[in-house]
Amino acid sequence: MKFADEAIINVKAGDGGNGCVSFRRERFIPRGGPDGGDGGKGGDVILQVDAQLTTLLDLTYPKQFRAQKGTHGKGKKQTGRNGEDLIIRVPVGTLVREGQSGELLQDLLVDGQRFIAAAGGRGGRGNARFATSTLRAPRHAEKGDQGQERNLRLELKLLADVGIIGYPNVGKSTLLSRISSARPKIADYPFTTLTPNLGVVIREDHKPFVVADIPGLIGGASKGAGLGLTFLRHVERTRLLLHLLNISEGPSRNPVKDFQTINQELEASPSSLQGKIQLVALSKIDLPSVRERAKGIEHQFAKMGYRLYLISSQTGEGLEALIEAVYRVLESIPDQGDGQQGNS
Ligand SMILES: Nc1nc2c(ncn2[C@@H]2O[C@H](COP(=O)(O)OP(=O)(O)OP(=O)(O)O)[C@@H](O)[C@H]2O)c(=O)[nH]1
Numbered sequence: 216m217k218f219a220d221e222a223i224i225n226v227k228a229g230d231g232g233n234g235c236v237s238f239r240r241e242r243f244i245p246r247g248g249p250d251g252g253d254g255g256k257g258g259d260v261i262l263q264v265d266a267q268l269t270t271l272l273d274l275t276y277p278k279q280f281r282a283q284k285g286t287h288g289k290g291k292k293q294t295g296r297n298g299e300d301l302i303i304r305v306p307v308g309t310l311v312r313e314g315q316s317g318e319l320l321q322d323l324l325v326d327g328q329r330f331i332a333a334a335g336g337r338g339g340r341g342n343a344r345f346a347t348s349t350l351r352a353p354r355h356a357e358k359g360d361q362g363q364e365r366n367l368r369l370e371l372k373l374l375a376d377v378g379i380i381g382y383p384n385v386g387k388s389t390l391l392s393r394i395s396s397a398r399p400k401i402a403d404y405p406f407t408t409l410t411p412n413l414g415v416v417i418r419e420d421h422k423p424f425v426v427a428d429i430p431g432l433i434g435g436a437s438k439g440a441g442l443g444l445t446f447l448r449h450v451e452r453t454r455l456l457l458h459l460l461n462i463s464e465g466p467s468r469n470p471v472k473d474f475q476t477i478n479q480e481l482e483a484s485p486s487s488l489q490g491k492i493q494l495v496a497l498s499k500i501d502l503p504s505v506r507e508r509a510k511g512i513e514h515q516f517a518k519m520g521y522r523l524y525l526i527s528s529q530t531g532e533g534l535e536a537l538i539e540a541v542y543r544v545l546e547s548i549p550d551q552g553d554g555q556q557g558n559s
């Protein structure tokens with residue numbers, strides 16, 4: 216499966232132009248000195264953050280990015296032209312990793328931020344530069360340096376404040392569609408959501424916050440079951456997780472066990488989700504079978520130290536109380552990016 220939030224690209228900066236070997240040839244000046252110019256510098260390949268972008272989709276094809284070469288130096292001390300830089304636009308939250316080792320090279324967070332992905336080669340010096348009092352007619356010039364080339368893995372981490380997590384089909388996307396203007400696909404089967412959806416929650420007297428609806432998780436996800444944990448990196452930077460539970464499938468569903476299973480997967484993930492604050496909500500409270508069991512489940516969670524929010528994305532019940540709780544948590548913890556950037 217191909218995800219637009221990851222792209223493997225090859226970047227090659229421009230080679231520097233060669234220096235030139237040349238001598239002045241003019242009438243009446245029999246032994247003109249060396250006048251070979253320097254080669255131009257090769258263009259850099261630069262990644263630049265563009266806040267308008269939300270995906271890396273544009274980079275999945277083409278995969279190769281080449282900046283222009285510098286041109287060679289010429290006689291009469293003419294310096295070669297510098298190659299033009301190639302600018303690749305990427306969304307906010309792009310992580311740049313070395314293609315093979317996966318080593319993190321840069322974390323692109325701010326609109327306009329730039330990272331030189333491959334540095335252009337230096338232009339070679341022309342022979343005019345090598346003239347000395349003892350060597351008046353140097354017959355050599357430098358070749359331009361080669362432009363840097365490397366493979367990079369780009370990953371997009373969405374910068375959401377809140378991540379909605381839970382089993383497939385519990386109503387995560389429906390909740391997002393209810394509290395924000397996002398319109399994710401909703402359907403009565405598991406794994407409807409294949410890539411994260413984002414929405415902004417706007418309420419009077421509050422700073423808007425961004426919610427990410429993450430594809431459903433299942434037991435074994437850390438070992439690749441279902442869609443795996445690929446998308447958890449999107450919630451690494453969230454300040455809070457909203458853990459959604461659903462028991463509408465009937466009494467076979469044990470919400471405490473579901474809650475623990477997902478949390479074990481989070482523990483097993485390489486990302487830094489352990490210990491993130493979670494709000495826990497039981498969805499589809501409009502269904503009589505759900506409401507019947509809600510009280511007992513509330514008690515079970517209270518014993519574990521969690522307040523259980525009872526919500527229905529269909530009727531809207533409990534949603535404002537949940538959003539208020541989210542605001543309270545967000546106001547009590549530092550902004551995204553602070554102290555979390557190193558954990559990628
Ligand atoms: N009765 C009722 N049904 C709901 C409610 N919320 C969601 N549903 C239904 O539950 C089903 C699954 O909803 P989704 O929002 O697609 O669930 P999801 O958690 O995003 O699922 P995945 O994307 O597969 O992980 C849909 O048929 C929804 O209409 C609710 O509050 N009440």
Ligand SMILES: [Mg+2]
Nearest residue numbers: 387388407408
């Ligand atoms: Mg969904």
